[in-house]
Amino acid sequence: MRWENLSDGPRQATADAALFGADAVRTRTFDTPEFRGITFHEIRARSIVNRVPGASRMPFEWTVNPYRGCTHACVYCFARKTHSYLDLDTGLGFDSQIVVKVNAAEVLRRQLASPRWHGDHIAMGTNVDCYQRAEGRYRLMPGIIGALRDRGNPFSILTKGTLILRDLDLLRQAAAVTDVGISVSVGFTDHELWRTVEPGTPAPERRLDVVRTLTEHGIGCGVLMAPVIPFLGDRPDQLRATVRAIAASGATSVTPLVLHLRPGAREWFMSWLGHHHPHLVRRYERLYAEGAYAPKWYQRRVTRQVHELAEEFGMGPTRAGAARRIRAPEEPAPSPAGPTQLTLL
Numbered sequence: 001m002r003w004e005n006l007s008d009g010p011r012q013a014t015a016d017a018a019l020f021g022a023d024a025v026r027t028r029t030f031d032t033p034e035f036r037g038i039t040f041h042e043i044r045a046r047s048i049v050n051r052v053p054g055a056s057r058m059p060f061e062w063t064v065n066p067y068r069g070c071t072h073a074c075v076y077c078f079a080r081k082t083h084s085y086l087d088l089d090t091g092l093g094f095d096s097q098i099v100v101k102v103n104a105a106e107v108l109r110r111q112l113a114s115p116r117w118h119g120d121h122i123a124m125g126t127n128v129d130c131y132q133r134a135e136g137r138y139r140l141m142p143g144i145i146g147a148l149r150d151r152g153n154p155f156s157i158l159t160k161g162t163l164i165l166r167d168l169d170l171l172r173q174a175a176a177v178t179d180v181g182i183s184v185s186v187g188f189t190d191h192e193l194w195r196t197v198e199p200g201t202p203a204p205e206r207r208l209d210v211v212r213t214l215t216e217h218g219i220g221c222g223v224l225m226a227p228v229i230p231f232l233g234d235r236p237d238q239l240r241a242t243v244r245a246i247a248a249s250g251a252t253s254v255t256p257l258v259l260h261l262r263p264g265a266r267e268w269f270m271s272w273l274g275h276h277h278p279h280l281v282r283r284y285e286r287l288y289a290e291g292a293y294a295p296k297w298y299q300r301r302v303t304r305q306v307h308e309l310a311e312e313f314g315m316g317p318t319r320a321g322a323a324r325r326i327r328a329p330e331e332p333a334p335s336p337a338g339p340t341q342l343t344l345l
Contacts, residue, residue, distance in 0.1 A: 041098065044101075045101040066130055066141070068128060074160075074198045076269050090267075149174035154179040164210060183223065215252075229259050240309055254306060
């Protein structure tokens, strides 16, 4: 395996450092099939705990994102716009120009130890997936989870990745001292749809295997059924197949979330739609004419259908954004009215 330094020299490194808001930048490529065509910008971040803009409208206030950009390459990803803040392309650039905060765990430990930090819940996977393929190389999450465990700081993780199973023991250790919530994102089980809209992700059944494995180890795991994609993944038979598979995985809950198309993601998704499903372009323009979100009547219809199916298959629905906390093996089960831990895309 070969790493190649692509930096243009000190002037370029200084410019990149200013651009990334970091103390140092080293740019590399990894010459293996799974990373071919991907560039990694290794930075030493100055801060890792970020306050969520408009936090009053969100179920969490603080996030940790060890990566920017994502090799999952989901065509609908709302985080694409954030690459434009780095003067990087929000299309293919978002999929292949990955910013790696190599000192994430070190900075997190320092910030958690600050007297100004009050131990608030931290959500991960809220921007890009912290268990994308790059995590297999950089292994940032064990240090991050270890830092949160050692401070007893509550946290949640949302992922489409299977790499989370590597850290199962760490998650159980953290669960013994604080609230931990895990959710896996599976919007559909249709393989043709998966291969075109989420080309860099593990297959839906592999993600559901993650839910199954976590459950078998005493870790409750919810499924965020997201996104439900209008006219491509919302037929009654598709919804039924997906909810049935989610129920069979042992998920504690299922929460549907209809596709939303924010600026940056909208342009990329509509370009993809015009190439793969040109007959749907006008329908999408009408459905999303008022903005980033599908009309309330459509969202309510999908939510009702999914919740009815969840009840049929013996599952309980969860309000949008909610995920169950992990219970340590020695803990008694919480009452039905007990607290839930929040997370969101």
